[in-house]
Amino acid sequence: MMSIAGRPGVLSPYLQATKHTAKSLLFAGATELVPAAAPGGIRLAHTDIKIPDFSDYRRPEVIDPNKSSQGSSEGRRVFSYLFTGATTVVGVYSAKTVVTQFVSSMSASADVLALSKIEIKLGDIPEGKNMTFKWRGKPLFVRHRTEKEIATEEAVNLGELRDPQHDKERVVDPKWVIVLGVCTHLGCVPIANAGDFGGYYCPCHGSHYDASGRIRKGPAPLNLEVPYYEFPDEDTVVVG
């Protein structure tokens, strides 16, 4: 029973809804449930609770209270799930991007990376001449070959090579041979335009390389290494 009879000032009488058999109720009769000038204060019965009108927040399909909500329920759910799914994908992708950016900031910086490539102006190298550059701590040979040298190298029989490689496999443009100037025997630097084959000669142990950088005579087992390079235009090569 409501025990509000004797407590007009307390909070909503519903909070006091315990089972008090207040005899005073019988005499209070009609007066007990008449609100004592409380503006919107005392709620007397659960039927007085008004569910607020949420029309401002409703989707258009469910604003009309006289229309069943079943018909639109599938559509509304699909929309919600699609939206959530798309947002999740975008969110995960953004998170991945942010994390990658932070983690990759710890990798090598641009100036360090720049040292890994070298750009060479080919116009500076006359025909028949070999120029040496320092690249990644090693000597890099760039040789401007003559027609005669190209023809000679291309005509070599692969059977007589210790490390058989056709000239075409070792060059992009036959006019230019670009190899690492490190002897494959024990790492000395061969001398250009020396040796018996018109290429390079390693003075340490007498390895002879030809104009394509292939080993022809001497203790070295492999041809001179060909790095990755490309010709962004006619006059330049970028190695690395």
Next chain:
Amino acid sequence: MAASVCRVGSTVGRALAKNRNPILLSLRRGQASVSYAQSLVGAPETRLTALDNGLRVASEETGHATCTVGLWISAGSRYENEKNNGAGFFLEHMAFKGTKNHPQTALEQQVESMGAHLSAYTSREHTAYYMKTLAKDLPKAVELLSEVVQSCSLNEAEIEQQRPVVLRELAEVETNLQDVCLDLLHATAFQGTPLGQSVLGPSDNARTLTRQNLVDYVNSHYKAPRMVLAAAGGVNHEELVSLAKSHFSGVSFEYEGDAVPLLSPCRFTGSEVRMRDDDLPLAHVAIAVEGASAASPDIVPLMVANSIIGSFDLTYGGGKNLSSRLARLAVEEKLCHSFQAFHSSYSDTGLLGIHFVADKHYIDDMMHWSQNAWMNLCTTVTESDVARGKNALKASLVGQLNGTTPICDDIGRHILNYGRRIPLAEWDARIDGRDPKVLRDVCSKYIYDKCPAVAAVGPVEQLPDYNRMRSAMYWLRF
């Protein structure tokens, strides 16, 4: 297996009923005198007649010495609006306070001298006035009922006198937390629509309803096509019809200004309302989804589904051998004090739900397992569960009709809902035709991944957030 035994039993029973072979009958000596199948087939028929003004008269002659006769009317809180919500309830209070021909004391004397009981109830879609009396007093009963309904005096002084009674009743209902919880469930589930209104009406209306409001209510809703005069017991249908003709022919079937009140559909909103009061000892929580209407074919599978979940309270002695899984959990984990699965169906919609009473530390677990039971129904319910549910449902349908009053009520409500009385044999057949796949499909249609409506009263701090409860309405599968 139980289902097939049942089916075999019923076919055998039907065969026996046809043959009445004395040898076979004697073989069944020692069993119940009438088999279930026989009793279904042999149930008395409900006879239905309509008067000229549209009022329907229905009765079932059961051979009892007593009878229940009453008027069932399609009127209720759903037909009210904000201003007159509670008029039907108030009217029910005024009904027995005297009619034009019999002032209050005379009416009471008439009823008491017959040794009869005169009662009434109002629900959201139905109103009923009925009298339980001896079968021989049927004519008097019908006369008194006709007066109560048609010519209630609605005395101004009486109305004023009844106001505090109604207010006191409102106050008293506040202590019945189950009703409060279910009322709030309707209020939030059908918010903004007439179905969300409670039968009792707000206390303001109880204070301000006038005689004119009540008269208008009667004039707009107590119309012959919406009324059924139902009776069950030792009644003769022809006698009842002639009584109806003489007393109820005057009930009008026309509306003022031709304004026939049509029921528009009521929108269901997945929502929640929490009335938190930590001083109450136990929490009452109800969770429901939109269910099937009374006339929908899905009603039967949903009723079977509810029987599978079943009900429970602390007085059940089954312990961990109770058949419903949720009940077993309730016992083993001490989840709740009681729970019941319910389905309130109205003419075009319904509420399918679970209501439970739990201690404040177990609300979260109980809600989890209740929704788990729902998910189980939608996905993995088994043959044996379904067979058990069907049997329980059949038993309860039969068991409810244990007297002239429940039978009369059944007749009245059926005729208002379906236009005819659905006999037990038909219920039986409809229940039998369900297999687990049908059950899963129907339950998925109503329960799976739908927004529920939740109402909670009491120390409900532990009740999960609505989004958590919404997430529990589906399982991450595929």
